[in-house]
Amino acid sequence: MSDDIKPRIELKGITKAFPGVLANDAVSFKVEPGEIHALLGENGAGKSTLVKMIYGIMQPDAGDIVWDGEPVMVANPKAARKMGVGMVFQHFSLFEAMTVLENIALGMDGSISQSKLEAKIRDVLHTYDLKLDPHRIVSTLSVGERQRIEIVRALLLEPQLLIMDEPTSVLTPQEVAQLFETLRRLSKTGCSILYISHKLHEIRDLCDAATILRGGKVVGECDPRKETPTSMAEMMIGGNLKQISKAASREFGDDRFIADGLTIAGEGDFGVALDDICFAVRAGEIFGIAGVAGNGQNELLLALSGEEPSSPADAIRLDSHAIAAMDAVGRRNLGLCAVPEERNGHGAVVDFSLTDNTILTARDRMELASNGIVHGGAATTFAGQIIDDFSVMTTGPGSLAGSLSGGNLQKFIMGREILQNPEVLIVSQPTWGVDAGAAAAIHQALVDLAENGSAILVISQDLDELLALCDRLAVINEGRLSKTLNVGEATIDEIGLLMGGVHGDPFATAEMTEAVHAH
Amino acid sequence: MTDSLLIPIIMTIVGAATPILLAALGELVVEKSGVLNLGLEGMMLIGAVTGFAVTATTGYAPLGVVAAMIAAAASAGLFGFLTLTLTANQVATGLALTIFGIGLSALAGENYVGQTVDVFGSVFPAALAEHPVLRVIFGYSPLVYVSLLLVAAVSWFLRKSRAGLILRAVGESDLSAHSIGYSVIGVRYMAVLFGGAMAGIAGCFYSLVLTPMWAEQLTAGRGWIALALVVFAGWRPMRLLLGAYLFGAVMTLELHAKAAGFSLVAPEFLAAMPYLATIAVLAIISARKAGKSLAPACLGKPFKPSS
Numbered sequence: 001m002s003d004d005i006k007p008r009i010e011l012k013g014i015t016k017a018f019p020g021v022l023a024n025d026a027v028s029f030k031v032e033p034g035e036i037h038a039l040l041g042e043n044g045a046g047k048s049t050l051v052k053m054i055y056g057i058m059q060p061d062a063g064d065i066v067w068d069g070e071p072v073m074v075a076n077p078k079a080a081r082k083m084g085v086g087m088v089f090q091h092f093s094l095f096e097a098m099t100v101l102e103n104i105a106l107g108m109d110g111s112i113s114q115s116k117l118e119a120k121i122r123d124v125l126h127t128y129d130l131k132l133d134p135h136r137i138v139s140t141l142s143v144g145e146r147q148r149i150e151i152v153r154a155l156l157l158e159p160q161l162l163i164m165d166e167p168t169s170v171l172t173p174q175e176v177a178q179l180f181e182t183l184r185r186l187s188k189t190g191c192s193i194l195y196i197s198h199k200l201h202e203i204r205d206l207c208d209a210a211t212i213l214r215g216g217k218v219v220g221e222c223d224p225r226k227e228t229p230t231s232m233a234e235m236m237i238g239g240n241l242k243q244i245s246k247a248a249s250r251e252f253g254d255d256r257f258i259a260d261g262l263t264i265a266g267e268g269d270f271g272v273a274l275d276d277i278c279f280a281v282r283a284g285e286i287f288g289i290a291g292v293a294g295n296g297q298n299e300l301l302l303a304l305s306g307e308e309p310s311s312p313a314d315a316i317r318l319d320s321h322a323i324a325a326m327d328a329v330g331r332r333n334l335g336l337c338a339v340p341e342e343r344n345g346h347g348a349v350v351d352f353s354l355t356d357n358t359i360l361t362a363r364d365r366m367e368l369a370s371n372g373i374v375h376g377g378a379a380t381t382f383a384g385q386i387i388d389d390f391s392v393m394t395t396g397p398g399s400l401a402g403s404l405s406g407g408n409l410q411k412f413i414m415g416r417e418i419l420q421n422p423e424v425l426i427v428s429q430p431t432w433g434v435d436a437g438a439a440a441a442i443h444q445a446l447v448d449l450a451e452n453g454s455a456i457l458v459i460s461q462d463l464d465e466l467l468a469l470c471d472r473l474a475v476i477n478e479g480r481l482s483k484t485l486n487v488g489e490a491t492i493d494e495i496g497l498l499m500g501g502v503h504g505d506p507f508a509t510a511e512m513t514e515a516v517h518a519h
Numbered sequence: 520m521t522d523s524l525l526i527p528i529i530m531t532i533v534g535a536a537t538p539i540l541l542a543a544l545g546e547l548v549v550e551k552s553g554v555l556n557l558g559l560e561g562m563m564l565i566g567a568v569t570g571f572a573v574t575a576t577t578g579y580a581p582l583g584v585v586a587a588m589i590a591a592a593a594s595a596g597l598f599g600f601l602t603l604t605l606t607a608n609q610v611a612t613g614l615a616l617t618i619f620g621i622g623l624s625a626l627a628g629e630n631y632v633g634q635t636v637d638v639f640g641s642v643f644p645a646a647l648a649e650h651p652v653l654r655v656i657f658g659y660s661p662l663v664y665v666s667l668l669l670v671a672a673v674s675w676f677l678r679k680s681r682a683g684l685i686l687r688a689v690g691e692s693d694l695s696a697h698s699i700g701y702s703v704i705g706v707r708y709m710a711v712l713f714g715g716a717m718a719g720i721a722g723c724f725y726s727l728v729l730t731p732m733w734a735e736q737l738t739a740g741r742g743w744i745a746l747a748l749v750v751f752a753g754w755r756p757m758r759l760l761l762g763a764y765l766f767g768a769v770m771t772l773e774l775h776a777k778a779a780g781f782s783l784v785a786p787e788f789l790a791a792m793p794y795l796a797t798i799a800v801l802a803i804i805s806a807r808k809a810g811k812s813l814a815p816a817c818l819g820k821p822f823k824p825s826s
Contacts, residue, residue: 057698077700093695095688096816106688107699111681 006069008033008161008192009054014063016049022216023049026063029211029218031161036183036193038203038224040236041213042435043407044393047196050213051163054194055087056080081109084160088150088167096139100149103138107153124155128182140271142294151179155186162186163194168202175292180206198435199464200229214238233436244443244468252471253283256455257336257424258317262324264303264310272296272479274303279474279484281424281455286446288466288473289459289481292499296479297459298341301428304457305338306331318424333364335423339413339430341459343406347413350402354394355383357401358416365420382419390415390441407434411442418445425449428459443469463495475499526655528775536767537663538563538724538738542745543752543759544666544673545717550749551677552710553690553703553817557613558598560742561620562715563722566591568624570723571733574636580727583636584662587723588716594620595715599708606821621736631733638731660728662720667760669717674756686710690815693822703822721745747797754813769793 010030016023023046031037041047052058054065056074064071067083074080080087094103105117112120118134125132132148141149147167154162162183168176183193183206197203203210204224212220212235220235234240258280266273274296281287291297302308304316306328314322318334328338340346348357359379363369368379383397390411394404401409410431417425430446431439446469450456460466466473467487475482475498482498542559549556556562569590574583598616601607639660641648647657677683689696689706697703725737744766752758773789781789 056700077698081700089698093692093698095691095695097691097813098684098687102684102688105681105684106696106701 086154086159288470291476540763542721545714549714558616561617562718566719566722591719592715
């Protein structure tokens with residue numbers, strides 16, 4: 001690399017301490033113009049803190065940020081945007097009650113008329129082939145659609161450095177391919193990209209360079225194109241990565257968890273109607289539901305977990321019980337546990353301690369409360385057991401759920417449900433925003449639970465996850481479920497096309513597959 | 520004959536509605552930014568006594584109004600310092616502000632009890648303002664017309680202007696607004712000061728227009744009605760206008776019923792009407808699930824940037 005080209009951004013000895021933790025310890029690396037640079041590390045390795053400093057949300061305690069050869073002080077995000085830094089957040093900074101258009105307008109500096117902005121947005125949507133209605137209210141959108149808002153918001157600013165924090169976790173393979181195409185095109189125009197992801201094979205496909213962080217320190221640099229996902233994961237962890245151990249041939253029992261013609265009208269203007277959903281999960285089986293966000297996954301989870309009871313009662317059955325009309329507590333007592341997609345506020349109460357959070361779902365099955373009295377000791381013991389069994393990084397059962405990082409909280413919630421030893425477990429996005437080590441632990445726990453005879457339903461947009469984990473899967477699209485596919489026989493292309501909505505028509509699927517390959 | 524009864528009734532309704540409209544409009548902006556200021560009653564009293572004192576001293580009512588706005592905004596600034604800078608609990612601080620306002624205004628107004636001042640002149644020629652029929656349109660204090668203009672202005676500001684969008688964003692998700700790079704505390708200070716100034720105008724509407732004189736606790740709990748009105752209106756300025764006049768009508772009903780010797784129900788019941796109406800309407804609003812609430816998601820939550 002020649003010396004006369006100045007790096008787009010160079011970090012020199014960036015240090016940032018929080019009470020009790022050194023989040024970044026003398027971190028130095030540089031990103032060249034047009035380079036796609038990966039930032040790797042487990043949850044809590046300090047990646048988020050680092051990019052927050054580049055984006056001006058926090059200031060480093062020590063060290064310099066050098067932009068195009070000039071040392072800069074990034075006082076706030078506005079200054080960062082002015083410099084040419086765009087950012088797509090992992091935890092979206094969106095305003096629920098506002099429209100997509102208003103959300104994007106808030107991310108723009110300087111005034112621009114709504115109609116002009118809308119035209120620009122439609123332009124970007126068209127260029128990158130993204131689907132998004134500017135007039136929808138954000139609270140009615142799925143996680144995937146919300147992320148698209150962030151991406152569009154960043155692209156509108158025509159940035160010189162785009163920071164992407166976990167951008168592909170909610171996209172279909174085709175969408176990921178499109179996004180990568182977009183990013184490559186963007187990088188050819190000279191825009192640098194700082195890319196954070198846990199999906200290491202994506203990093204291998206996309207990135208030109210990688211910096212690996214562990215415990216706030218740079219522990220290595222590599223060229224991802226010359227590494228394997230496993231080798232990179234091991235650099236991140238600083239040890240060996242455990243593979244999912246799954247018996248090669250497994251015996252399945254009878255159908256335990258059955259949806260038989262589950263039909264639900266869409267709620268409000270934006271809800272997706274579920275249309276004649278049929279599947280059966282056998283004892284010992286992990287059944288996957290793939291699909292792009294916003295195709296009825298949320299509605300399906302609510303209907304199956306009992307948050308939204310429905311009729312007729314036998315549209316959902318657990319063993320011989322007709323449960324569709326039951327509420328969540330009734331279903332829990334029959335042994336049906338659920339982990340929703342949204343951790344904060346849905347899966348856990350962030351302002352409650354971990355102990356209190358166990359009582360919320362495990363009070364009956366784990367006998368944490370009886371006759372209206374909470375058994376604090378039993379709950380604390382149970383919370384401690386979850387923390388130990390699932391290696392949740394926290395100061396103890398008394399710490400607030402909100403103080404845990406996303407991946408750790410997910411491990412805790414998964415552990416809370418799995419340790420109740422449910423007959424049926426429904427999980428939505430089990431490893432969203434979770435690092436490779438933690439994801440492997442969660443996957444292994446699911447496999448072990450299935451081997452004990454539980455029926456497990458996994459709703460995920462991460463196809464690799466479903467393919468690694470599931471025995472059979474089906475694809476949900478616009479509220480309808482495709483035929484059930486055996487995982488061994490399904491190809492990524494086929495599933496990806498079903499996600500795009502070619503329903504059960506093998507000819508159309510084949511044609512579209514060819515069309516995709518022709519390009 | 521009907522005119523001679525109807526026109527005074529309408530004019531009383533407008534008089535009763537205007538101050539709660541002004542105060543509620545300020546509070547609406549405050550709440551849209553995510554701050555709950557329960558000190559409305561106290562700020563109104565501070566405005567009322569300041570406006571009266573300055574007008575009585577200088578003899579010039581507009582100066583009194585400006586002074587009332589400044590004094591009430593200053594008390595709001597104190598509230599802002601406690602709740603925004605020191606992140607004190609908003610509910611407790613707001614209640615304290617009301618008690619503080621009641622006491623301070625009583626002390627400051629001691630020497631003014633029983634005095635009178637020159638009331639506001641009309642902005643319209645006497646031929647219109649004192650015309651037996653047309654006075655129903657032209658015969659009000661300038662502050663009435665100002666309040667109507669302010670409703671339109673606030674409505675436009677919140678829906679159409681960029682600053683209004685930012686204000687709503689701050690009230691909707693303070694952390695998101697912070698991460699995009701808006702000054703949450705700065706926006707909230709501006710909103711709280713605006714709310715204080717509006718409460719100041721509302722207060723001096725009592726002491727300079729309606730009575731016009733000063734007495735302890737002159738506003739008689741109207742600040743609480745204004746607070747309820749914001750919820751009643753679902754945080755929409757135009758509905759606030761409707762609600763204020765509805766409440767004005769209910770309050771006037773009581774006066775006129777008493778005057779007319781209406782004795783079918785106890786007068787206490789009539790006096791309770793505005794409050795009963797609030798409860799009934801709130802219940803109806805929340806029962807209608809489809810009508811989405813515009814309640815700011817961060818209302819009353821102190822903003823503490825974690826990192």
